[in-house]
Amino acid sequence: MDLPAGGEPTGRRATSPFRAEPGRVPWAKTRPPGARLRAPTPGLAPGWGPCNCQSQATEMLLLVLGALLLLFCSLDVWYFLRGAQVFFQAWFQPRIWDILAEQSIDGMVLPHDLDYMGHMNNSRYLRECDFARFHHYMRNGLFMASRKLGAKMVVGASTIRYRRSLAFREAFEIRTKVLGWDEKAFYLEQRFVSKTDGFVSAIMLCRQNVVRCSPESIIEFVCKRKIECPEFPEDLKHWISFISASSQALRAESGLEGKN
Numbered sequence: 001m002d003l004p005a006g007g008e009p010t011g012r013r014a015t016s017p018f019r020a021e022p023g024r025v026p027w028a029k030t031r032p033p034g035a036r037l038r039a040p041t042p043g044l045a046p047g048w049g050p051c052n053c054q055s056q057a058t059e060m061l062l063l064v065l066g067a068l069l070l071l072f073c074s075l076d077v078w079y080f081l082r083g084a085q086v087f088f089q090a091w092f093q094p095r096i097w098d099i100l101a102e103q104s105i106d107g108m109v110l111p112h113d114l115d116y117m118g119h120m121n122n123s124r125y126l127r128e129c130d131f132a133r134f135h136h137y138m139r140n141g142l143f144m145a146s147r148k149l150g151a152k153m154v155v156g157a158s159t160i161r162y163r164r165s166l167a168f169r170e171a172f173e174i175r176t177k178v179l180g181w182d183e184k185a186f187y188l189e190q191r192f193v194s195k196t197d198g199f200v201s202a203i204m205l206c207r208q209n210v211v212r213c214s215p216e217s218i219i220e221f222v223c224k225r226k227i228e229c230p231e232f233p234e235d236l237k238h239w240i241s242f243i244s245a246s247s248q249a250l251r252a253e254s255g256l257e258g259k260n
Contacts, residue, residue, distance in 0.1 A: 082131060087134070089135070090134075090139050091138065095139060095140075095141065097140070103136050103175070104175045105135045106195075109168050109170050118168060119165035120166040120167075122162070125204070126158065129158075129174065132176045133188065137153070142218055149221060151212050154209050155208060157206070157207040157243050166192065170195075173193050177189055179230070180229045181216070181229055183216070187205070187206070187236055187240075189206075190206065191203050205239050207243065
């Protein structure tokens with residue numbers, strides 16, 4: 001009941017600004033006459049409009065780019081990608097049954113191969129030789145045979161001679177062949193041959209040591225019979241003598257000359 005200034009009741013109810021009218025929420029905003037509510041976007045929950053979707057996509061894109069940057073800074077990603085490419089290329093190519101046959105793999109000098117002089121970096125030659133040997137072992141069966149026998153093949157020595165640089169975008173091929181083997185290692189020759197004029201730009205000799213097995217056992221597993229080792233070329237004989245002399249000198253410096 002309303003009370004006037006004199007304190008007598010008037011018989012009317014007091015109206016409060018906070019009293020809700022029937023059917024109306026007191027804090028709800030009033031809409032002008034004729035205004036309509038906008039329907040939500042189909043397929044989206046309330047509060048998820050186009051702006052929210054774009055912000056979420058931007059955040060995901062930044063997250064992916066950050067993860068890729070961290071990956072490329074932590075690992076040599078191109079090395080593993082190239083290795084996978086060589087693996088699948090050799091897997092789908094025909095098998096080569098002659099382990100002494102020469103094989104080739106194509107290549108091209110790309111921007112990440114260049115040095116400050118504008119030609120192929122010296123270290124890239126050795127890296128490309130790694131891929132070429134892996135391709136070679138995949139196609140003639142030596143790689144799978146070594147895995148089945150529990151053996152590993154690691155580089156024990158390599159010597160490369162550069163004859164002419166490979167320029168940017170110059171196509172070349174690496175020709176790899178097994179020259180022979182002994183009781184501990186395979187010996188290979190690898191050549192970088194320019195496709196422009198057929199010039200041998202670089203040549204490398206490599207000793208591939210066999211761990212926990214022998215080269216003869218691997219060859220016999222692949223060929224199902226014994227294969228006679230071919231006679232070593234003269235330059236390979238000199239190179240093996242150089243490796244033996246270097247090894248003996250280093251063992252003498254370390255006090256291991258009389259130990260195996």
